[in-house]
Amino acid sequence: MPMKPATPSSGKDETCAPSIPVSPAARMGDRLRRSRLMAGLSLRDLSDALGGEPSHTQIAKFEAGEVCPDSKQLARFSQVLQVRPDYFFRKDGLKLQTVEYRSHTKLGSKGRKRLEEQAYEFFERYLEIEQILGIATEPLQCADLSDKTVEELPAAIEDAAKNLREAWKLGMNPIPNVHVMLQTRGVKVKTLAHEDGFDGFSAFATDGDMSVPVIALSKRWLEEPDKDLPRFRFTAIHELAHLYLKFPESLSHKEKENWCHWFAGAFLVPSEPFEERFGVNRVKIALSELIAIKREWGMSVAAVMKRACNLKLVTPGRYKTYCIVANKQGWSTKEPGTWIGDEKSSRFEPLVLRALAQELITPSKAAGLLGISLPELGARYTPLD
Numbered sequence: 001m002p003m004k005p006a007t008p009s010s011g012k013d014e015t016c017a018p019s020i021p022v023s024p025a026a027r028m029g030d031r032l033r034r035s036r037l038m039a040g041l042s043l044r045d046l047s048d049a050l051g052g053e054p055s056h057t058q059i060a061k062f063e064a065g066e067v068c069p070d071s072k073q074l075a076r077f078s079q080v081l082q083v084r085p086d087y088f089f090r091k092d093g094l095k096l097q098t099v100e101y102r103s104h105t106k107l108g109s110k111g112r113k114r115l116e117e118q119a120y121e122f123f124e125r126y127l128e129i130e131q132i133l134g135i136a137t138e139p140l141q142c143a144d145l146s147d148k149t150v151e152e153l154p155a156a157i158e159d160a161a162k163n164l165r166e167a168w169k170l171g172m173n174p175i176p177n178v179h180v181m182l183q184t185r186g187v188k189v190k191t192l193a194h195e196d197g198f199d200g201f202s203a204f205a206t207d208g209d210m211s212v213p214v215i216a217l218s219k220r221w222l223e224e225p226d227k228d229l230p231r232f233r234f235t236a237i238h239e240l241a242h243l244y245l246k247f248p249e250s251l252s253h254k255e256k257e258n259w260c261h262w263f264a265g266a267f268l269v270p271s272e273p274f275e276e277r278f279g280v281n282r283v284k285i286a287l288s289e290l291i292a293i294k295r296e297w298g299m300s301v302a303a304v305m306k307r308a309c310n311l312k313l314v315t316p317g318r319y320k321t322y323c324i325v326a327n328k329q330g331w332s333t334k335e336p337g338t339w340i341g342d343e344k345s346s347r348f349e350p351l352v353l354r355a356l357a358q359e360l361i362t363p364s365k366a367a368g369l370l371g372i373s374l375p376e377l378g379a380r381y382t383p384l385d
């Protein structure tokens with residue numbers, strides 16, 4: 001399959017960050033606007049939170065770069081918007097080119113913007129610390145399926161999943177921690193507080209020639225009461241598919257979603273070990289078998305059955321019968337079986353502390369990057385003699 005460096009696909013791209021502001025006032029205004037969006041506040045909400053001073057029209061002028069807020073006003077903005085004062089002075093250049101959203105319809109454009117800004121702010125700090133440490137980000141190779149017919153896509157997607165596993169040296173075994181695996185392969189991942197209608201989104205963070213794949217995911221599946229690690233893993237790889245696969249232009253959004261689901265299944269459990277485990281021409285199936293595959297591979301029972309159908313190990317009719325049973329049993333909300341694994345990942349903070357230990361950055365810069373106070377930094381940072 002042809003592999004080439006990934007570029008954001010045209011057409012559906014949306015730029016999260018605006019073009020590079022030209023003057024310091026414009027840059028600061030742009031930052032103010034984005035921190036306000038990140039907090040989910042309207043101009044009037046922000047003015048109200050500050051007791052009406054400055055007014056919303058005055059804030060609009062700041063954001064437009066027509067007037068610069070003074071240091072006292074900036075300090076108040078920083079307090080209400082919960083960003084460190086240095087946020088307003090950061091050099092700008094990064095853009096998020098959103099590739100795809102999952103379940104964005106319930107979220108609304110305001111909620112979507114807020115999540116994008118939260119993710120943007122994090123990825124900006126993440127890429128800055130990597131630049132300081134001289135860590136080069138591996139470009140994500142792209143699997144170009146744009147010339148494939150619908151009939152050719154299943155085999156092409158199976159191949160694409162295998163090729164990426166091979167390029168990332170993952171072998172054919174279960175992936176112990178998808179979150180860590182992505183981070184160590186150059187895909188930046190940010191988990192965001194749960195909001196109704198948000199599962200995840202994928203984007204390329206671009207700055208000049210640099211194009212870094214980034215994924216934002218809801219924390220919902222990592223935390224009680226909804227904790228569901230197989231679902232978190234599947235969503236993460238579904239988002240990866242949006243970055244890695246270049247689909248034929250003719251596909252609808254729903255069709256792309258289905259092919260990304262297919263890829264997620266193929267990447268999490270490659271066809272050979274799956275067939276070997278599941279067997280062929282299956283009709284009678286025990287739930288305990290599906291639970292055992294879930295426990296071993298960290299993929300839901302529902303996704304295991306879909307995978308079996310995709311690989312023609314069960315007939316579409318058999319799969320449909322399973323779906324009816326699953327629906328009756330309420331398994332779409334709470335599925336049987338568990339996966340005892342870990343999807344925690346912490347790559348960003350150790351990088352900042354490493355740069356501090358190597359004296360590449362000052363303590364106040366480290367605190368700014370971590371979004372914490374200097375005393376908090378002191379509690380987390382213990383230099384060795």
Ligand SMILES: [Zn+2]
Pocket residue numbers: 100101102238239242256257260
């Ligand atoms: Zn999607």
